[in-house]
Amino acid sequence: MQKHPLVKEILINKEQINKRAEELATTISAHYEKESPKNNTVIMIGLLKGCIPFMAKFLEYFTYNCETEYMVVSSYLGGTKAHGKPKINLDLNMSVEGEHILIVEDIIDSGVTLDYVKRYLLFKGAADVKIVTLLDKPEGRTAKLSPD
Numbered sequence: 001m002q003k004h005p006l007v008k009e010i011l012i013n014k015e016q017i018n019k020r021a022e023e024l025a026t027t028i029s030a031h032y033e034k035e036s037p038k039n040n041t042v043i044m045i046g047l048l049k050g051c052i053p054f055m056a057k058f059l060e061y062f063t064y065n066c067e068t069e070y071m072v073v074s075s076y077l078g079g080t081k082a083h084g085k086p087k088i089n090l091d092l093n094m095s096v097e098g099e100h101i102l103i104v105e106d107i108i109d110s111g112v113t114l115d116y117v118k119r120y121l122l123f124k125g126a127a128d129v130k131i132v133t134l135l136d137k138p139e140g141r142t143a144k145l146s147p148d
């Protein structure tokens with residue numbers, strides 16, 4: 001496969017990512033079969049823009065009934081260092097009251113973005129907020145947050 005000129009080395013290949021997406025989607029679908037969320041539906045929220053490739057793959061294998069929604073939350077403004085409090089640039093267009101929510105992320109580093117979004121959704125009345133991420137960098141963590 002041809003590499004983008006800015007990519008020095010591929011650390012995790014496409015097959016590994018696909019396999020992990022399938023494992024996670026299978027395990028999490030089974031979890032919701034036991035949980036019985038409101039209206040038997042999970043509200044899956046992707047955090048744009050980074051979630052897209054992983055979420056597309058994850059959805060291929062996710063078998064539980066779900067509605068997909070998206071939020072845009074910026075912390076990095078195109079750089080690699082967070083600039084303080086995350087900012088919601090695109091909010092949900094629905095009530096999350098009593099809903100079971102699954103946030104889909106590409107990576108958790110400091111955990112600040114997810115901690116903020118999770119607290120926001122709980123404040124808005126979500127019954128349950130879980131997080132799935134493709135990549136986790138616990139060594140970068142400053143917020144008290146772990147993916148589920």
Ligand SMILES: O=P(O)(O)OC[C@H]1O[C@H](OP(=O)(O)OP(=O)(O)O)[C@H](O)[C@@H]1O
Pocket residue numbers: 047048049050051073074075076077078082105106107108109110111112113114
């Ligand atoms: O755990 P944290 O240190 O908060 O970092 C994780 C966040 O940073 C990235 O998003 P970014 O703000 O770069 O936006 P993007 O999804 O548009 O790339 C990533 O997609 C997460 O949302």
